[in-house]
Amino acid sequence: MKNALISGASIAGPTLAYWLNKAGYKVTIVERAKELRLGGQNIDVKGAAKEVTKKMGIYEEIEKSGTGEAGTHFVDPDNNFVATFEKGQLGGMTTNMEILRGDLVNILYNHTKDHVEYRFGDEIEKIADEGDKVHVIFKSGKQEDFALVFGADGQRSATRECVFTDEAELKYLGIYTSYVTIRKDPTDSDWARWYLASKSRNILLRPDNKGTTRASLNFLSPDRQYGRLTQQEKKVLLEKVFADAGWESKRIINDLKESNDVYLDSVTQVRMPKWYKGRVALVGDAAYCPTPLTGKGTALAMIGAYILAKELSVNTDHEAAFQAYDKKLRGYVEKTQKLPTGFIKLAYPSSELGVYLINKLESIIASKAFQTIAGLFTSEKNDEDDFELPEYK
Secondary structure, eight states: OOEEEEEOOSSHHHHHHHHHHHTTOEEEEEESSSSOOOOOOEEEOOTHHHHHHHHHTOHHHHHHTBOOOOEEEEEOTTOOEEEEEETTOTTOSOOSOEEEHHHHHHHHHHTTTTTSEEEESOOEEEEEEOSSSEEEEETTSOEEEESEEEEOOOTTOHHHHHHHTTOOEEEEEEEEEEEEEEEOOTTOOSSEEEEEETTTEEEEEEEOSSSEEEEEEEEEOOOOOGGGSOHHHHHHHHHHHHTTOOTTHHHHHHHHTTOSOOEEEEEEEEEOSOSEETTEEEOTHHHHOOOGGGTOHHHHHHHHHHHHHHHHHHOSSHHHHHHHHHHHHHHHHHHHHOOOTTHHHHHSOSSHHHHHHHHHHHHHHHSHHHHHHHHHHSOSOOGGGSSOOOOOO
């Protein structure tokens, strides 16, 4: 029996399914949502993940689906630009390959749907590893046996909870982040705009290729389980937190009141001593969520899925394959999850003076003089060299 079950139809799951199918597995993906979840913000495909997309034959399609973001403006309450970073510039946030999360999900789905069985509107309820197979009970009542089971179901992975119980360390970083799609305004362009507000808040507006704008509201807070709130409760909370934030906060709050897709959750890293147990393995955010602060969640998901599937294709024993996957990726994951000291406080100043000082610092970093000098001491290698993708026959 060479069948595999994957929980989660976002990015890690379909990428893993693609490569498992190439390795001769009959693959089923179960997704609790009733259809593909195509919401979300800009993500970037960087580093060795680009090589994975090229091997999958989807690199050019991703390039053509880009958001067209030109760079980032740091702005003050009156929308004056205090610092400007062009695409790919040192210190900026816009990379050369920006794509909406939903567009990448759709591309991966279209390249796997003819060879992979997708089951929407269902999820795993219980998992029993019986040594030679895994018995799975679904919430729909269906029961089925699989040779291998994979959790690719995100930061709050239900698969991880079923099998690994309390083995994961969920490291809350003190930040809540929210995403919502709003109407495009005359102040919006093909540039992202980043606004720092006092009381440890910030707002990010980014262009998309759908004729709308993607907004992100972020704030520091003790862990109060806001991610478990209902949609209406999330809207009320965000309105309360950002009511006096200034800039375009009122516009965003008015639009999110009408939205049916407001995302709000904690910024939390997932750290585990081992990403597999028996015939079950985890991949992507379920195993090693680095958080959006690193900008490498998508890259880790695609790289991890590729290595995991390839190790299963060259190892006849799943245990050996899982061990090799863990060994080859763990160092890169640990490096990615390390954030610069003081980074969070820098991005979330509490006072007006703090906002002023950070904006001043950004203007210095963005200056031509600083960029020229920094370029003399910055390695010429690009992020493709950040992790060397293993080669397989």
